[in-house]
Amino acid sequence: xxxxxxxxxxxxxxxxxxxxxxxxxxxxxxxxxxxxxxxxxxxxxxxxxxxxxxxxxxxxxxxxxxxxxxxxxxxxxxxxxxxxxxxxxxxxxxxxxxxxxxxxxxxxxxxx
Amino acid sequence: xxxxxxxxxxxxxxxxxxxxxxxxxxxxxxxxxxxxxxxxxxxxxxxxxxxxxxxxxxxxxxxxxxxxxxxxxxxxxxxxxxxxxxxxxxxxxxxxxxxxxxxxxxxxxxxxxxx
Numbered sequence: 001x002x003x004x005x006x007x008x009x010x011x012x013x014x015x016x017x018x019x020x021x022x023x024x025x026x027x028x029x030x031x032x033x034x035x036x037x038x039x040x041x042x043x044x045x046x047x048x049x050x051x052x053x054x055x056x057x058x059x060x061x062x063x064x065x066x067x068x069x070x071x072x073x074x075x076x077x078x079x080x081x082x083x084x085x086x087x088x089x090x091x092x093x094x095x096x097x098x099x100x101x102x103x104x105x106x107x108x109x110x111x112x
Numbered sequence: 113x114x115x116x117x118x119x120x121x122x123x124x125x126x127x128x129x130x131x132x133x134x135x136x137x138x139x140x141x142x143x144x145x146x147x148x149x150x151x152x153x154x155x156x157x158x159x160x161x162x163x164x165x166x167x168x169x170x171x172x173x174x175x176x177x178x179x180x181x182x183x184x185x186x187x188x189x190x191x192x193x194x195x196x197x198x199x200x201x202x203x204x205x206x207x208x209x210x211x212x213x214x215x216x217x218x219x220x221x222x223x224x225x226x227x
Contacts, residue, residue, distance in 0.1 A: 009152070032213055043116075043202060043218035044155075051213070090154060096213055098162070102147075102155040 002027035002093045006103035013081050014111045021076040021106050023091030032094040033074045035065055038105075039087045047089075050074065061085070086110045114139045116219035118203050124225045125193055133188045133222050135203030143206040144186040145170070145216065146178065148199040155202065161186055193226040200224075 003026045013019050025031055032051050036044040048059025055067040065076045074091060088107045094100040116137045125131055137144065145160040147170075157170030161180040175197055177189040186205075190197060200223050204216040 004154075006154075034215070036218075041221075043220045044204075044216075045218070046215045049215060094213060098160070100145075100157065100216070104152055104154040 002031060002095060002099065002101050004091050004093050004101050004103040006089075006091055006106050008106045009104070010107045010109065012109040012111060015083050016080050019076075019078045019081045019085070019108070021089050021091075021108070023074045023076065023103060024072050025074065025091075025093045026072065027093060027095065029095070030069070032096075033065075033067060034092040034094070035059065035063070035074075035076050036090045036092060036102075037061075037087045038090065044090060047076070081108075081110055083110045083112065114217070116203055116205055116217050118201075118219040118222050120222060121220060122223050124227065126227050127194055128192050131190050131193060131224075133190075133201060133203075133224070135186045135188065135219060136184050137186075137203075137205040137217070138184065139205060139207070139217065140183065141205035141207050141217070142183075143208060143216075144180065145204045145206075146176070146186070146188045147202045147204065148172065148197075149202060149221075150199050158188070158201075193224075195226050198224060198226045 005024045034049045035047040038044045047063050050057045050067045088105045090105045091103040119134045146158040147155040156172045159178040161167045203219040206216045208214045
């Protein structure tokens with residue numbers, strides 16, 4: 001079965017600074033990759049997903065992620081963080097056997 | 113509005129007292145699932161359903177039951193809750209039968225405390 005690792009439990013960045021959240025996965029074939037965001041007290045919302053094709057995918061709220069097969073990574077990036085981006089971010093990997101695994105999450109704090 | 117709803121949102125109960133958390137979606141989705149979220153562990157799947165009357169265990173099914181009698185509803189049942197089931201629970205649905213291939217839509221969560 002696949003697995004997902006988010007190495008950073010908590011990240012703090014200043015407003016306006018760039019952001020990169022790391023995600024590494026373990027899976028034998030090309031996975032389906034997702035990033036979700038969870039704002040305080042809310043459910044999860046999809047930011048972006050990768051199934052195939054262009055390895056750089058654009059999502060909502062100005063986020064993007066790049067699939068790097070050689071590194072088994074799918075890192076999430078944003079060039080300039082806003083205070084409203086403070087949330088918890090989850091990377092997830094799925095396959096066509098109906099298996100979906102989530103990482104443990106990375107909590108983002110934004111300093112004014 | 114397309115959405116997944118859960119009730120109740122908050123619940124405090126005592127060990128052994130049966131409870132049901134309801135989940136309903138209005139998007140005609142095939143797939144529905146229950147997750148629990150615990151600090152440091154992310155989301156772990158409890159049960160899922162690919163269609164009416166079709167359910168299967170996820171990673172942490174012990175102590176839980178589900179049913180899927182109608183396409184829109186997928187209740188989670190705790191027959192005899194224990195303190196280790198204190199957690200934040202999410203219901204989710206997806207348009208495809210194989211949820212690994214597509215986005216899931218999540219409910220707002222149910223925070224359960226078992227004393």
